[in-house]
Amino acid sequence: MKDEKIIEMFFSRDERALEEVDKKYGDLIYYIASNFLALKEDREECVNDVYLALWNSIPPTKPASLSAYISEVTRRLAMKKSRSSNAWKRGGEVKLVGEELLSMLDDGTDLSELYESRRAGELISKFLLSRSESERRIFLMRYFFDMSPRDIAKQMHCGESAIKMRLLRTRKKLAEYLKKEGIMV
Amino acid sequence: MKNKIFNDTRLLDAMDHIDSSLIAETADKIRPPAAPKREAEQPKTGRIVIAWKQAIALVACALLMGAIIPAVSMLVNSILPTSGNSGTASDFGAAAGPISDDSDIMFYRKVARRTLDNGWVYTFTREGMKNGDDSELFKYVFYGINIKYKYAEKFGGISSEDNLETGYLVFGVGSDAEKRDAALISSILSNDKTDEELLALNPDDYTFEVLDKSMFFELMQEALTGEAQAEGKDPNYLDKPYFAFLEEEAYTDGYKFQICSLNETGIIDELFIDILYKIGSGEMDYVQLSDLVASGEATAEQTEVYELIQTITRDIKENTSYIYNSGSYREKTVDGIDFSRLYGILDDMHNNRFEDYIK
Known part of the structure; x- marks a missing residue:
């Protein structure tokens, strides 16, 4: 079923909307939750929270892209849950993702002012739009969907090392871009 | 500084503000494994029953x-x-x-x-x-x-x-x-x-x-x-899929091109170009030029085509470009084999249009 139709069903309060979401995006929701949460129970609870959040937020929200909206909702709920329970996956992989990103910024700049999250997000979006689709995809798989380089390599049909290399390059380019935008000195 | 920022998780939070179109672009490409099966349950909304789908086996992408x-x-x-x-x-x-x-x-x-x-x-x-x-x-x-x-x-x-x-x-x-x-x-x-x-x-x-x-x-x-391998120099070639097995969609004039390529870290590791000659109506009813040459059954003209393909293959690999020196071969027709059709595929490979070949 097309996303537009599913959204229409949400708006008409048709409960089958959730079934359709589950059919089309159930695997993705569980997968994103799994990337952040180690425990099966946490994942399943997160998935339930996602469905509830979708039901409660559509309407009034009318997502331009249902897959993006679902991804964002899932990610936020999974991160919230992982933070609240301190349930970092795999001994701190989420933390590792943060450290990777931060390593490029560790030049003594006062980041507390600079990283107002919305502005940073906008700039990163702008930067990503200037990159190739595959570069964007790899970056977001890693830093938005929290996928491991290993899993990204599977999805992209290339070697894990190639993924790491490209992530490194993208991070360096992003750092240069942010500097140009005045984010870094 | 690093710890301070990390503890604030602001950078991770920034990812919450990524443009939705970018998220959609990536989300639509992710092929998640099937979620575990679960019994239907009554969610928190009360009457709404989420019908968990049957786990769909992730088919090894033979396609x-x-x-x-x-x-x-x-x-x-x-x-x-x-x-x-x-x-x-x-x-x-x-x-x-x-x-x-x-x-x-x-x-x-x-x-x-x-x-x-x-x-x-x-x-x-x-x-x-x-x-x-x-x-x-x-x-x-x-x-x-x-x-x-x-x-x-x-x-x-x-x-x-x-x-x-x-x-x-x-x-x-x-x-x-x-x-x-x-x-x-x-x-x-x-x-x-x-x-x-x-x-x-x-x-x-x-x-x-x-x-x-x-x-x-x-x-x-x-x-x-041995020694470590150097990487390719052309960033465009970092985008290539590791493994690509491509062929023309249909037989035209009794044959079609087939190409297999292995790529990694910007290098064309291996490339095999072949011609499939149709010999019957079934899907499997074809013979490959490389086999005809190997068995000595190829005609002199077919051997000429084969040798030309070997030259093209060698040039492509040595120069890490699917379209290297294409001007020399693109317009050639040898023994009825139109090499512009081959370069139609190679152009797509060069320009990362691999998805057009997924059936």
């Missing part, structure tokens, strides 16, 4: 690049593909040598490969981080892949199958003997081994049932004692 039954044999101790036709590979015709200190690449790859006349390519790769921390990697990878035959029936009925222990995938294990070989190799190449320990192994202590044991140990020796 990738048009492959029906991927010609992939063993992939041992690698995490790469969920599909039957991915893996990892490396150098062939690329400049090899140690990675310079000023390189921004944080890893190295040492590779040894055998390409057999029947299309099988066997590769041993030693991969590691330059800082010595290999804990996140699969250090040792051995696999076989067939770049000549798309259909398993063409090379002896080998099927593909995912297996087995966590972190280990074995493909193309068509017999119990192959499975035993693969499992043995998996045990040999465990990540807690060191290069020195592997090099000290005595091949006589192992018995392979199907795979050429000598070849395996030779490749391991070559890779572990």
